[in-house]
Amino acid sequence: MLSTILIIDKRKELSIKYKKTLENEHTQVTISRSIQNGIKQIQAIIPDIIIISDSIDEKLSFFCEKIRALTFDTRPVIIALSKSADSQDRIEVLESGADDFWSEPVNIDEFKIRIQAHLRREIESNLDNKTLLPNKKYVEKNLKRLLNSDEKQATLLVCIENLENYKSIYSEIAADKILQTLTAIIKSTLDGSDFFGEIDEKNFIILTNPYGAEKLAAFLTFAFDTVAPKFYSKSDAERGYMILKGDGEAGMRANFVTVLIGGIIDNYKLITNVDILLERLYSIKEISRVPSGSNYAIDRLKLSGENSISKEQNTNIFIKEPDESLSLLLRTSLELKGYDVVENIDINSSIQPKILIIDSNDDMSGLEICKNLKERLNFVNSKIIVTSTSHNKSDILASGADLYLPKPYEISELIKWIEYLIKK
Numbered sequence: 249m250l251s252t253i254l255i256i257d258k259r260k261e262l263s264i265k266y267k268k269t270l271e272n273e274h275t276q277v278t279i280s281r282s283i284q285n286g287i288k289q290i291q292a293i294i295p296d297i298i299i300i301s302d303s304i305d306e307k308l309s310f311f312c313e314k315i316r317a318l319t320f321d322t323r324p325v326i327i328a329l330s331k332s333a334d335s336q337d338r339i340e341v342l343e344s345g346a347d348d349f350w351s352e353p354v355n356i357d358e359f360k361i362r363i364q365a366h367l368r369r370e371i372e373s374n375l376d377n378k379t380l381l382p383n384k385k386y387v388e389k390n391l392k393r394l395l396n397s398d399e400k401q402a403t404l405l406v407c408i409e410n411l412e413n414y415k416s417i418y419s420e421i422a423a424d425k426i427l428q429t430l431t432a433i434i435k436s437t438l439d440g441s442d443f444f445g446e447i448d449e450k451n452f453i454i455l456t457n458p459y460g461a462e463k464l465a466a467f468l469t470f471a472f473d474t475v476a477p478k479f480y481s482k483s484d485a486e487r488g489y490m491i492l493k494g495d496g497e498a499g500m501r502a503n504f505v506t507v508l509i510g511g512i513i514d515n516y517k518l519i520t521n522v523d524i525l526l527e528r529l530y531s532i533k534e535i536s537r538v539p540s541g542s543n544y545a546i547d548r549l550k551l552s553g554e555n556s557i558s559k560e561q562n563t564n565i566f567i568k569e570p571d572e573s574l575s576l577l578l579r580t581s582l583e584l585k586g587y588d589v590v591e592n593i594d595i596n597s598s599i600q601p602k603i604l605i606i607d608s609n610d611d612m613s614g615l616e617i618c619k620n621l622k623e624r625l626n627f628v629n630s631k632i633i634v635t636s637t638s639h640n641k642s643d644i645l646a647s648g649a650d651l652y653l654p655k656p657y658e659i660s661e662l663i664k665w666i667e668y669l670i671k672k
């Protein structure tokens with residue numbers, strides 16, 4: 249989940265130092281040099297934390313009052329930085345709306361940890377108790393950021409259909425397991441820059457890269473329908489539907505639980521607020537409705553391919569992974585990033601995949617494959633990543649591997665290495 253921090257500080261070197269300390273894959277930091285620009289940024293990025301220095305051309309307590317009035321509905325954490333250590337100054341600023349007051353100079357390590365603590369509290373206070381996902385209030389905050397931003401992003405509304413019928417037949421505990429399964433599937437496909445939150449127990453929002461959004465929607469519907477038969481009794485699964493029982497012998501046919509997804513990709517020009525955005529997403533979701541099974545519909549502009557991976561560059565990736573579930577996850581994650589995953593390689597072809605991901609296998613037979621490939625001239629420009637539960641790094645690299653990655657590993661870590669090797 250991406251958090252945002254706004255630093256309002258006229259001092260160039262120190263504010264940049266604070267920014268570099270705080271910014272990472274999950275935290276975006278913006279600097280404003282003036283009060284006027286700071287107010288504009290507050291309305292645009294709707295920060296989770298605002299750090300204000302007394303270097304600004306206005307009394308710190310007065311500005312804290314102004315910010316608190318401006319952000320009464322989003323309630324960011326306000327942290328004041330001051331060269332003053334006077335207790336009266338501290339009291340005045342805190343009474344004016346600041347949540348914390350730090351006297352400078354501050355220890356940079358302590359600064360980082362304390363900001364992380366504030367972020368953690370802010371995030372935890374906006375999590376749903378059951379799913380531990382960001383709640384509706386935090387979802388709406390991120391949708392406002394989206395509408396105020398020029399950044400290209402896709403919005404997916406993921407809806408669970410027929411859950412109430414399932415709950416009445418199989419119990420609330422069983423319905424919770426469906427929710428947990430869906431959220432687990434979604435989380436497994438997202439990276440640190442994506443946002444995933446909950447509107448209510450049946451409707452979720454994903455903000456993600458526009459270039460992989462349609463593939464993401466296709467995978468989520470496919471993956472959910474693949475595991476769905478496990479949610480039903482043998483008789484219901486064979487029948488193809490559930491039966492809702494009424495009075496006496498009365499019964500009503502009820503469809504299985506499905507996932508419908510409505511998405512918008514870079515087409516927000518006529519959308520002026522969050523309510524209109526959600527209404528449009530629900531309308532698109534209804535278009536995806538089919539007689540049975542999960543489905544998706546996407547509203548998108550024609551993409552020029554700007555900022556996407558250049559097709560002049562070899563982006564083919566070959567995967568040899570004996571674990572089928574991991575292989576599927578790798579394939580999906582890489583395709584969502586814009587890479588082309590190939591099924592097979594022709595050892596005699598002059599054009600070979602840029603990256604080969606090969607598991608060593610328990611008997612280390614994968615190393616022999618690696619060695620044979622490296623001895624062929626037509627693989628001279630290919631990079632081989634060997635994954636292994638055996639941590640014999642020297643033997644693996646000696647076989648010709650360009651990178652040794654011990655198992656288990658994070659998908660995001662693997663993707664970073666792939667990006668590095670392709671650029672190299």
